[in-house]
Amino acid sequence: MYRKQVRRRRAVLALLVIGSFVLLTLTYGQKSNGLQRGVSTIFSPLQSVSDRALKPARDLVNWFDKTFDARGENGKLKTELAKVRKEAVDSDVAIQENDQLRKLLSLDRNVVPSGYDPVTTRVTARSPTVWQSSVTVGAGSGDGVSVDDPVISGYGLVGQVSAVTPDSAQVTLLTDHESAVAAKVVPDGTQGVVKPEIGNPEQLILDFIDSSKRVHRGEPVVTSGWRSEGRSSLYPPNLPVGEITRASILDQEAIQQVELRPFADLANLDLLQVLTGGSRG
Amino acid sequence: MIVTSKILARIVAIVIVAVLLQLSFFSRVTLFHVSPDILPALVVCFGLLGGTMTGVVTGFSVGFLVDCLLIETLGAGSLVLLTTGYLAGMFRERFEIHSALVPPLLCMGLTLFAELGFGAVQVMLGIDASISSMVIGDMLLKSIYAFFLGWPIYLGMRRALRPALVEESSLRRREQSAAIGA
Numbered sequence: 218m219y220r221k222q223v224r225r226r227r228a229v230l231a232l233l234v235i236g237s238f239v240l241l242t243l244t245y246g247q248k249s250n251g252l253q254r255g256v257s258t259i260f261s262p263l264q265s266v267s268d269r270a271l272k273p274a275r276d277l278v279n280w281f282d283k284t285f286d287a288r289g290e291n292g293k294l295k296t297e298l299a300k301v302r303k304e305a306v307d308s309d310v311a312i313q314e315n316d317q318l319r320k321l322l323s324l325d326r327n328v329v330p331s332g333y334d335p336v337t338t339r340v341t342a343r344s345p346t347v348w349q350s351s352v353t354v355g356a357g358s359g360d361g362v363s364v365d366d367p368v369i370s371g372y373g374l375v376g377q378v379s380a381v382t383p384d385s386a387q388v389t390l391l392t393d394h395e396s397a398v399a400a401k402v403v404p405d406g407t408q409g410v411v412k413p414e415i416g417n418p419e420q421l422i423l424d425f426i427d428s429s430k431r432v433h434r435g436e437p438v439v440t441s442g443w444r445s446e447g448r449s450s451l452y453p454p455n456l457p458v459g460e461i462t463r464a465s466i467l468d469q470e471a472i473q474q475v476e477l478r479p480f481a482d483l484a485n486l487d488l489l490q491v492l493t494g495g496s497r498g
Numbered sequence: 499m500i501v502t503s504k505i506l507a508r509i510v511a512i513v514i515v516a517v518l519l520q521l522s523f524f525s526r527v528t529l530f531h532v533s534p535d536i537l538p539a540l541v542v543c544f545g546l547l548g549g550t551m552t553g554v555v556t557g558f559s560v561g562f563l564v565d566c567l568l569i570e571t572l573g574a575g576s577l578v579l580l581t582t583g584y585l586a587g588m589f590r591e592r593f594e595i596h597s598a599l600v601p602p603l604l605c606m607g608l609t610l611f612a613e614l615g616f617g618a619v620q621v622m623l624g625i626d627a628s629i630s631s632m633v634i635g636d637m638l639l640k641s642i643y644a645f646f647l648g649w650p651i652y653l654g655m656r657r658a659l660r661p662a663l664v665e666e667s668s669l670r671r672r673e674q675s676a677a678i679g680a
Contacts, residue, residue: 226551233558233580240562240573245623247571256566260518264567267522278527285530342521344568345535346613347636348620353521353568380569387569394620394627415625416633418531484528 254382257353261384264341265355279485330453333495335369336360340486341385347416350393351376352486357384361493365451367440369490373457373480374398374440378491386491391458392418392483399450400458401441402432408441411458411477418484421459423475432464432475453495499548505662509544512658513556516540517563532636534643536651537564538612539605541579543652545586546601547659553583571623578615582608598649605648610641 244250338356356362358381366378368388376396379389389396391413398411400423409426423438438461442454459477468474499505516536524534537560545553561575586608595601614637656663 229551230554230580230584233554234577237558237561237573237577237580240576241571241623242573244572250572253566253569253572256563257569260567263514263518264522267518271519271523275523275527278529282528282530340526342567343525343533344570345520345525345533345537345564346616347633348616348625349568349570351568351570382569385569394625397626413627414630415627416636417630420630422628484531485526 253380257382257385261341261355261382264353264385268339268341268355330455330492330495333453333492334361335490336362336493337488337490338362339488343486348394350390350396350413350415350418350483351379352388352390352489354386354388354489354491355384356491357382357386359383360491362386362491363493367452367456367492369456369492370481370486370488372482373459374452375481375483375486375489377451388489388491390483390486391421391479391481398452398458399441399443400438402426402461403437403439405430405432405436407432409473409475411438419478420462421477421479423461423477424473426469426473426475428470428473431466432461432469434461434464436461436464438477453492499552499659499662499664501548501552501662505659508658509552509556512540512655513560513563517560517567521564521567529643530639532639532643534647535609535613535640536644536647538579538582538609539644539648539651540655541583541612542586542605542608542648543601543655545583545588546590546595546604546652547656547663548587549590550584550587553585553587554580555583557581557583574616574619574623578612578619581615582612585611601652602645602648605651606641606645609644610637613637613640 336356338354338360340352341355342353344351354368362378362381364378364381368375368377374391376388376390376393378386379395380387391398391411392415393413394415396411396413399408400411401408402423407426407430409423412422412424414420414422423432426432438458440452440454440456440458441450442452442456443450457480459479461475462478463476501509520535520537524536527533541553541557541560544556548556557579558576561577561579562572564570565572565575586604589604617633617637
């Protein structure tokens, strides 16, 4: 009897291990499959309800975390404030000039590039491990979302849609190991590829930069949105990505890399906009 | 564990609620910049209460459901969590749980194992980016959170699955017969 039980247990274990490997082999590299679409459709309403119901509790826990952080940053911010005040005055002047120039050139003031139709959606789930940096949003193909659509938050680029079901979509964040964004440093236009550093959501790397051009701390980085020989970048040009935080001459010359901090708070995402339609690059 | 249809329904409900809670709450809150992961601890508790079979099946199911809902490559989460459930079940079948600290300590240790497992599977599937040393801190903090969350999860699940637990039912029977004898 005991032997039979042990044999049955081993058989179940072997079956499930083999099943896992079979699933891995069959679904690796796929954007989504029928099974996932089905499960996702069934669970989307539940996820939506639990997301809304748990929001106050989430905000409370995150408030504690942010308060703890804020205490540490208080001193640092005070010293930065004086510097920022001076910059604010300069910025006001620049904004006035900018407004005049915009009027002259009739530029669209909206951050969303022309030709794109933004779909505002809420994050309903987030990957629990540090190895996969993705979120699930409550808008899917039924809302016009399709694979490779860029996703932004109120602060800047967040990532791109990597899989779609009728009611939800998976957004691969800039911090995911599969992410790579063609970008340029403003104002010099130094080009590079923004890549993540796994495990650190507050830091990205601008890789493959031109070592003959100098990049400086504090300079903003935006998507470059290239187009060449019928191929184009997944992202439209000039979406804000981040700000250079470390740009040593040694790193730029030796490994052609600088570090940047993403504008979007990738650790705490709630409302996002999927830029549907539009032409790539 | 004696799995009747009623107990099976409870297990399914626990798995679904825990997965939704993880994806909608725990994954989206940060304490010291790290989000807790209750799913390995949940699977460990299933293994400790029901043995290897329960641990393996629930581990596979939890991983499968998470991969489906996150639209990730299927099988990766299942493989790691079924191994975690198997190890917890083996512990239950080979050793006595003689101290209240055993479940949280096992939750802590096996959460670390699961996080390393997720990392190993991702490396196996290919990672084209640099890895920050903060990953180590993330894994260690997740394990510490699992220690604190493991005990309430274990107690809650023992309560929910009490009618199915072999030790609990034999203990109750002994108490009943002692009461009749008195």
